[in-house]
Amino acid sequence: MNHDVIISGAGPVGLFLACELALAKCSVLILEKAEDPHSPLKQLPFGMRGLSAPTIETLYRRGLLNELEIHKQLKNPHQNAKHGPRRQVGHFAGIPFHDGDIDTSQWKYRLPSSTDPSLLSEMAELESILARRAEALGVEIKRGLALTGSHQTADGVTVQSGDRSFKSKWLVGCDGSRSVVRKMGGFEFAGTEPEFTGYTTRVDIADPGKLSQGRMVTPTGMYLQSQPGYVVIQDFDGGAFHSAEKPITLEHVQEVLRRVSNTDVTISALHIATTWTDRARQATTYRNGRILLAGDAAHIHAPLGGQGLNLGLGDAMNLGWKLAATIQDKAPEGLLDSYYTERHPIGAQVLDWSRAQVAIMRPNPDSRALNAIFRDLMNTRDGATYMAGRVWGIFTHYNLGGDHPLAGHSVPNFEFEDGTRIGGLMHDGHGILLDFDMNASLKMLTGEYGDRMKYVSGRAKEQFGLSAVLIRPDGIIAWASDNAPDCSEFQKAAARWF
Numbered sequence: 027m028n029h030d031v032i033i034s035g036a037g038p039v040g041l042f043l044a045c046e047l048a049l050a051k052c053s054v055l056i057l058e059k060a061e062d063p064h065s066p067l068k069q070l071p072f073g074m075r076g077l078s079a080p081t082i083e084t085l086y087r088r089g090l091l092n093e094l095e096i097h098k099q100l101k102n103p104h105q106n107a108k109h110g111p112r113r114q115v116g117h118f119a120g121i122p123f124h125d126g127d128i129d130t131s132q133w134k135y136r137l138p139s140s141t142d143p144s145l146l147s148e149m150a151e152l153e154s155i156l157a158r159r160a161e162a163l164g165v166e167i168k169r170g171l172a173l174t175g176s177h178q179t180a181d182g183v184t185v186q187s188g189d190r191s192f193k194s195k196w197l198v199g200c201d202g203s204r205s206v207v208r209k210m211g212g213f214e215f216a217g218t219e220p221e222f223t224g225y226t227t228r229v230d231i232a233d234p235g236k237l238s239q240g241r242m243v244t245p246t247g248m249y250l251q252s253q254p255g256y257v258v259i260q261d262f263d264g265g266a267f268h269s270a271e272k273p274i275t276l277e278h279v280q281e282v283l284r285r286v287s288n289t290d291v292t293i294s295a296l297h298i299a300t301t302w303t304d305r306a307r308q309a310t311t312y313r314n315g316r317i318l319l320a321g322d323a324a325h326i327h328a329p330l331g332g333q334g335l336n337l338g339l340g341d342a343m344n345l346g347w348k349l350a351a352t353i354q355d356k357a358p359e360g361l362l363d364s365y366y367t368e369r370h371p372i373g374a375q376v377l378d379w380s381r382a383q384v385a386i387m388r389p390n391p392d393s394r395a396l397n398a399i400f401r402d403l404m405n406t407r408d409g410a411t412y413m414a415g416r417v418w419g420i421f422t423h424y425n426l427g428g429d430h431p432l433a434g435h436s437v438p439n440f441e442f443e444d445g446t447r448i449g450g451l452m453h454d455g456h457g458i459l460l461d462f463d464m465n466a467s468l469k470m471l472t473g474e475y476g477d478r479m480k481y482v483s484g485r486a487k488e489q490f491g492l493s494a495v496l497i498r499p500d501g502i503i504a505w506a507s508d509n510a511p512d513c514s515e516f517q518k519a520a521a522r523w524f
């Protein structure tokens with residue numbers, strides 16, 4: 027075998043997964059279809075992506091957060107005047123929620139690495155940081171080579187790219203929504219069909235005064251002019267235009283914009299345009315033998331509320347250490363399968379979140395009535411806090427069983443008396459046994475796992491009543507104890523994950 031893993035696709039998910047595998051000393055080759063990683067759709071303002079709390083934690087735990095030039099949520103100039111100077115920090119189905127309404131004190135274990143639970147970053151910048159890191163860790167990236175086929179046997183995968191072939195032990199499809207790996211790898215992609223085609227465009231408008239500023243809901247859909255010339259349109263055509271894969275011409279965009287805005291606005295130039303839909307589909311399994319899926323290759327949904335990148339990076343963080351342990355024959359029984367059992371439900375929740383938004387955006391009286399009720403609810407403190415918690419991934423956790431309420435949750439960013447924070451000790455991707463009470467038995471047991479589990483002891487400024495915490499390489503709490511730790515429970519958890 028030439029490589030441990032071939033990854034198809036050098037998008038953010040493929041790149042981050044490659045970094046995780048290389049960090050664990052696996053050899054990785056990425057095949058990327060596009061010759062040039064630069065695309066205007068990945069740059070401002072189109073390439074702006076909202077990062078959720080789990081993504082911010084993930085980047086922080088690998089020492090990448092500081093590298094990323096983070097853009098704080100911009101003040102929305104089109105806020106409803108009634109809301110005064112409140113800052114819009116997210117939306118559900120286009121209904122804004124504002125920072126002053128959110129009760130973050132309810133989330134005491136979260137928001138560890140940043141004062142802001144939701145940040146914006148540019149796709150182009152994120153991808154170039156991840157590509158640099160991947161290459162520094164020894165990942166080989168071949169651009170301009172599309173995966174065109176694959177064949178797996180009991181001990182490896184042969185990957186085709188035109189007339190070239192490559193061999194590896196595993197193949198991971200991170201090749202986006204139209205994934206070739208998924209289509210050729212025998213995966214079922216189940217879900218619901220779209221109701222609209224969305225357009226993201228940069229245009230010159232001859233008579234801009236004919237369009238209103240901000241987000242306008244109309245009898246046939248919605249249009250939004252976020253800044254002059256940047257127009258987003260939602261046309262409830264059943265997704266027909268996007269599905270037809272026709273070229274997006276100036277004439278077509280003008281016709282749609284005129285119809286949706288109910289004006290005779292004239293577009294004098296079309297610079298950039300892309301379409302998307304609310305089709306919501308998810309692979310019914312994320313693994314077929316030696317072939318795995320992650321990111322948009324495994325699940326697609328409308329970009330409403332911006333969740334796809336966050337979901338995909340969560341897949342990569344979850345899969346990386348498990349696949350590496352499997353390759354290195356260190357994985358306990360069932361470890362790799364837990365990638366699917368943990369991540370599939372999180373993906374399903376995001377698909378439903380997207381469907382729920384479409385249900386109150388449809389241009390019909392029922393949806394408008396429901397939309398008005400949601401608007402009222404989101405103007406309450408509890409409503410805004412709930413929405414922000416969902417959109418920012420605050421409630422995301424895995425059901426790992428066990429007695430402790432924190433098992434399966436992201437570890438709080440404990441700060442030690444010398445100012446070190448636990449997240450800062452995770453750059454190497456190893457597990458950690460965090461022992462606040464310096465228990466000699468726990469220390470000895472941790473030693474059995476070599477460098478896969480580090481022993482860290484010391485008093486933290488805030489310990490939330492805990493005495494010891496076992497942290498997986500992805501920052502998830504595998505086991506925790508409030509009192510004198512039960513070593514046999516610790517051993518069970520350690521054996522399950524390490």
Ligand SMILES: Cc1cc2nc3c(=O)[nH]c(=O)nc-3n(C[C@H](O)[C@H](O)[C@H](O)COP(=O)(O)OP(=O)(O)OC[C@H]3O[C@@H](n4cnc5c(N)ncnc54)[C@H](O)[C@@H]3O)c2cc1C
Nearest residue numbers: 035037039059076172173201202321322332333334335336
């Ligand atoms: C308008 C819009 C706004 C969005 N806003 C947000 C947001 O605010 N927050 C958020 O979290 N998400 C957002 N998303 C979603 C997010 O951009 C995607 O979920 C994310 O890019 C998925 O990453 P990925 O690496 O899985 O796939 P992609 O980014 O699609 O990358 C896949 C890569 O695979 C390559 N490839 C394809 N086929 C092959 C092949 N056969 N062989 C080799 N390589 C191949 C492609 O060239 C590409 O580089 C938005 C999406 C859109 C369309």
